[in-house]
Amino acid sequence: ILNAAYNDQAGVTAAFNLNVLTRINAELATNLDPKHFLHHAFYNTEKGRIEMHLHSRFAQTIYVNDQSFALAANESIHTENSYKYTTTELQALAHEAGWHAKNSWQDEQGLFAVYYFSATD
Structure with missing residues (x-):
C-alpha cells in the first residue's frame, strides 16, 4: 500500500x-x-x-x-x-512530548488513523 x-x-x-x-x-x-x-x-x-x-x-x-x-x-x-508509526509507537511518542490522545479514528483495516491530542495536565 x-x-x-x-x-x-x-x-x-x-x-x-x-x-x-x-x-x-x-x-x-x-x-x-x-x-x-x-x-x-x-x-x-x-x-x-x-x-x-x-x-x-x-x-x-x-x-x-x-x-x-x-x-x-x-x-x-x-x-x-x-x-510511519504503530498506535503504540505514536502514543508513546506523544506521551514523551507531553501529549495524550483524547480521541482517535481509524479505518476498518487499521491501516490509517487520525488522532486528537491534548497537552497533558
Whole structure:
C-alpha cells in the first residue's frame, strides 16, 4: 500500500518530489533540471519511514552560487522522510512530548488513523 501511494501510476508523487528542484532553482538560482532526475521512493523497514530520493540520470555538475557539486550517475539526493508509526509507537511518542490522545479514528483495516491530542495536565 505504501509503495503504491508513493510511486503512484499517475506520477503525482513523482511530480511533487521533482518540484523540490524547481523550488531550489527559484530560491538559489541553481541549474537543477528536473528532467535529469528520477523519482525513487521506498519503505525503509529499519527506520520505519518512507524515503523519497531523486536519482541523477547521468553524471552532472550542479552549480549553486560560486560552488560546484558533482553528481555521479544514479547518485541520490535524499528529499524527504515520512515516518510511519504503530498506535503504540505514536502514543508513546506523544506521551514523551507531553501529549495524550483524547480521541482517535481509524479505518476498518487499521491501516490509517487520525488522532486528537491534548497537552497533558
